[in-house]
Amino acid sequence: MKNNKEKLYSIILTSTTLVFLFLTSISAAASGVQEIQLTQNGSRASTPAIYEDNVVWLDYVNDSGIIHLYNLTTSKDIQLDSFHGSWPAIYGDKIVCRDYQICGNKENYNLSVYDISTTEKFQITKNVSEHSIPAIYEDKIVWHNSQNGVSDIYLYNLSTSTECQVTFNREAYDPAIYADRIVWTEYHNGNSNIYMYNLSTSKETQITNSEFWQLDPDIYGDNIVWAGDRIGERYSLNLDIYMYNISTSKITQITYSESAHEPVIYKDEIVWMDDRNGNRDIYLYNISTREEFQVTKDESGQMWPAIYDDRIVWKDNRNADGGHSDIYTCMASAVLKSPVANLSVAPDLGFSPLSVQFTDLSKNAILRSWDFNNDGVAESTEKNPVYIYTNPGNYIVNLTVSDTNTTDSKLSTVLVFDEQLFDNQLVLTETQISTSGKAIYDSPAIYDDKVVWVDHTGDYSGNDKYDICLYNISTKKETRIHTTNGSVYGLDIYKDRIVWYESLNGQSDIYMYNVSTSKETQITSGGSTSHPAIYEDRIVWADNRDEEGVPDIYMYNLSTSKESKIINDTSVVGLDIYGDRIVWLNYTSVSYSNGFSNIYMYDLSTSKKTPITTSGSAGFPVAIYDDRIVWEDDGYEKRQIYVYNISDSTEIKITPDNLSQQRPDIYGDRIVWQDQRNGNLDIFMYNLSIQKEIQITTSRLLQDCPVIYGDRILWYNNGKYGNYIHMCTISLKGSRMPVANFSANVTSGCCPLSVQFTDLSENSTEWKWDFGDNAYSADRNPVHTYNNAGVYTVSLIVKNENGTDAEKRSKYISVSSSNDKKD
Numbered sequence: 001m002k003n004n005k006e007k008l009y010s011i012i013l014t015s016t017t018l019v020f021l022f023l024t025s026i027s028a029a030a031s032g033v034q035e036i037q038l039t040q041n042g043s044r045a046s047t048p049a050i051y052e053d054n055v056v057w058l059d060y061v062n063d064s065g066i067i068h069l070y071n072l073t074t075s076k077d078i079q080l081d082s083f084h085g086s087w088p089a090i091y092g093d094k095i096v097c098r099d100y101q102i103c104g105n106k107e108n109y110n111l112s113v114y115d116i117s118t119t120e121k122f123q124i125t126k127n128v129s130e131h132s133i134p135a136i137y138e139d140k141i142v143w144h145n146s147q148n149g150v151s152d153i154y155l156y157n158l159s160t161s162t163e164c165q166v167t168f169n170r171e172a173y174d175p176a177i178y179a180d181r182i183v184w185t186e187y188h189n190g191n192s193n194i195y196m197y198n199l200s201t202s203k204e205t206q207i208t209n210s211e212f213w214q215l216d217p218d219i220y221g222d223n224i225v226w227a228g229d230r231i232g233e234r235y236s237l238n239l240d241i242y243m244y245n246i247s248t249s250k251i252t253q254i255t256y257s258e259s260a261h262e263p264v265i266y267k268d269e270i271v272w273m274d275d276r277n278g279n280r281d282i283y284l285y286n287i288s289t290r291e292e293f294q295v296t297k298d299e300s301g302q303m304w305p306a307i308y309d310d311r312i313v314w315k316d317n318r319n320a321d322g323g324h325s326d327i328y329t330c331m332a333s334a335v336l337k338s339p340v341a342n343l344s345v346a347p348d349l350g351f352s353p354l355s356v357q358f359t360d361l362s363k364n365a366i367l368r369s370w371d372f373n374n375d376g377v378a379e380s381t382e383k384n385p386v387y388i389y390t391n392p393g394n395y396i397v398n399l400t401v402s403d404t405n406t407t408d409s410k411l412s413t414v415l416v417f418d419e420q421l422f423d424n425q426l427v428l429t430e431t432q433i434s435t436s437g438k439a440i441y442d443s444p445a446i447y448d449d450k451v452v453w454v455d456h457t458g459d460y461s462g463n464d465k466y467d468i469c470l471y472n473i474s475t476k477k478e479t480r481i482h483t484t485n486g487s488v489y490g491l492d493i494y495k496d497r498i499v500w501y502e503s504l505n506g507q508s509d510i511y512m513y514n515v516s517t518s519k520e521t522q523i524t525s526g527g528s529t530s531h532p533a534i535y536e537d538r539i540v541w542a543d544n545r546d547e548e549g550v551p552d553i554y555m556y557n558l559s560t561s562k563e564s565k566i567i568n569d570t571s572v573v574g575l576d577i578y579g580d581r582i583v584w585l586n587y588t589s590v591s592y593s594n595g596f597s598n599i600y601m602y603d604l605s606t607s608k609k610t611p612i613t614t615s616g617s618a619g620f621p622v623a624i625y626d627d628r629i630v631w632e633d634d635g636y637e638k639r640q641i642y643v644y645n646i647s648d649s650t651e652i653k654i655t656p657d658n659l660s661q662q663r664p665d666i667y668g669d670r671i672v673w674q675d676q677r678n679g680n681l682d683i684f685m686y687n688l689s690i691q692k693e694i695q696i697t698t699s700r701l702l703q704d705c706p707v708i709y710g711d712r713i714l715w716y717n718n719g720k721y722g723n724y725i726h727m728c729t730i731s732l733k734g735s736r737m738p739v740a741n742f743s744a745n746v747t748s749g750c751c752p753l754s755v756q757f758t759d760l761s762e763n764s765t766e767w768k769w770d771f772g773d774n775a776y777s778a779d780r781n782p783v784h785t786y787n788n789a790g791v792y793t794v795s796l797i798v799k800n801e802n803g804t805d806a807e808k809r810s811k812y813i814s815v816s817s818s819n820d821k822k823d
Contacts, residue, residue: 033330033331033334035329036329037327038326038329039327041319044323045059045326046304047088047304047315048313048327053073055069055070055313056068056088056097065084066079067095069116070327080097080121084100085097087132087133089135089136094114094158096114096134098128099123108126110127111156112124113158124156125154129144129147133174135176137179141156141158142154144175153165153184153197155199166197167184171186173186174217178221181198181199181246182197183197183219184217185214185226192213193209194207194214207244208226210228210229212228214226216263219265221267223246223265224246226242226244227242227263228241228242238259241253241260241285254285255283257274260274260283261274266308268288269285269332271284273302281296281301282296286336293338295314296314296316296328298318300319302316302317314327314329316328339366339407340362341399341410342399343397343412344359345358345359345412346359348414348415349416350415353389354389354416355387356387356414357386357781360383360401362401365403366404367381367402368400369399370385371399372387373397374396374397384756384758384781392416394415399411399412415698427731429763432725433714433726434455437719437724438722439722440453440455441718441723442489442716443705443716444716446708446709446714449473449474451471452493453469455469464487466484466485466488468480468482468483470515481515481520489501489502490531496514496515497513497534499532501531501541508529510532512558523539524541524556528543529542529543529544531574531584532575535577537558537559540566540577541554542573552565552567552568566602571586572585576623580605581601581624583600583622585621585622585631596617617634618633623666624666625667627647628644628666639662640653640655641654641655641671642654643688654686660675665706670687670708672706672707672713674705674706680699682695682699683697684696697715703717703726704716711730712727713728737800739798740796741762742760743760744813750815750816754785755784757769768796768798772792772794773788789817791814793811793812796808
């Protein structure tokens, strides 16, 4: 078969030395990474691939696809003349591409191979689909073919000239291959996941098990990479890069930008396209060092990266006038050695005067310059300076770093508000409570100094795991009190008792944890419960144990260990209890205009059920405190917050006429809710006693699910790098207490170990550090050297005129002798 290959096309060898090649920098006068343009000006190049010193790409000429082969050593360009070639891939001396042909009245897509050593081109398969994209490893070529409503993976062996089908009657797309392993994306019920097939064992493995997008897989060695949606919005395409190690079955999240696409892996390095800064740029990640680098910084947009050894290639739009695009290349090692500016800002917003700790996180930098208001004047050359903003404003911070030849810059923002926000009396202090970055939406609850929430600590491979976390505000200690493979919902807390319902294998039941005794109790066993709430020794919930399709309200008395049915057939969604009063949202199956959803109340002392609303448009959740009930109402498609006073049977609306208010909670005279009136999800509060409203959060992030207890407001914060629980403490102006907090640039290493400690405390004027080795400091940001091996506890005590606070971290610094150094 090999000697009888038919030449289907003529080969045009232009062998042109590209004297027009030019070198550019990643950003103007900013980087020493040399970028080489491989294509001629006026090209419309796309989808490059690389193997050793050969680069291939597609170029559109007169609406025809021409495949180019460019040799980096000789600078020669060979054009493979076809009617419409596309999606070239290369391995060794073989190039495979998809060809488009017209034969009479028929239009056909085929896969063809070009042999660099013999200059022969031959067709390996006919009638592939117009979206088939080939990949090649050694003598094996894979692709997907879509026909008759299904899409399957196929393989062609160049050595044996045989074709085989890998999947059957599936929705499989975009395969990649390494050695005897093939990976692809497959769709089921609107979900896409990553699959792998081992040719040696004929075994198929599902790598991810997610209900959200998992796309664009690639494989090298034991590592599979892809772009996946971690946020949980199925059609949002908020993608990050993930990696799965076949040997360890471990999934690692590589990026947190929510804007990454098209990952490619070679050995220890991953490249991808990322538009986190509003532009499409190429990024590089080193698996061994766990470091990320930005490869390109041109604002025109770069995409479709590929990598082989030390060489990266990509499609570049910087010369895009008239729809043109080019292929560029650079050395990965140059990217790894160039200075890369990076910084952290803590805090990045707050009230004036705002003291901000800036930390230089740059790589390969020798010198640095800080411009704290982007006026072109450098205010500091320190590595980790502190700057105080005395006036309100939106400030742009510019950090510029350099080595002996090149520079790089990074911008950040600091938002400073006037402290006197609310009657010149109240001061708001925001604190991040959770630390894992995996907090679950709709999970926080608070009572006194105890905060509870749920962390989702599972992964995308079907190993779901949920942890209930307890944080003590007084001791600043976080404890994981319950771990399950089931889903946890409806957390509520009263004094030392925490309740929730847990769903596993189609069954859901109520559980309780007693903080004082560390004892967990299963309250129900019927497997049909939801929406628990607790007050004193009473737990109430919705229960569908009768299997009539309409849940009832049940109550369990912890003092008497007695369970009772309170209300029949309520269609309950959301419950709350205060004293003898139970409130809930009741849904029926009729229209909005005829009581679709209303609030009801049941008084345990009188056994009386009372309708609170009649609008038919009340929304979830509903909350009660003392004689006041709050809820959101969707009447006339306008979500607004309402309050009902049980004492005088009056109802008032406390929010303006916007389509934006949701999820209220109440404590005393204060009501909190989530509000979108300013185009962002923020937390607002209304004080019933003085009839005034205040905006609690002003972040550019997503804040949701607020709850309140006393002077503390808790909410879910969907940040750029994770999902956290945040808390705001409301205090009187002039009575700010210090809040101790700190960080270290390293927490482990060989002696002598030099550690830069950074004070992140709030409202502090004095500092006392205890480094755990009988050494102390009163500096705000000291540098301390540990000269002996050991594990050290570090403490920081901070003071101001109102009091003292301390932060102690046990076994925080680990120092090993030079002989104990690990890989």
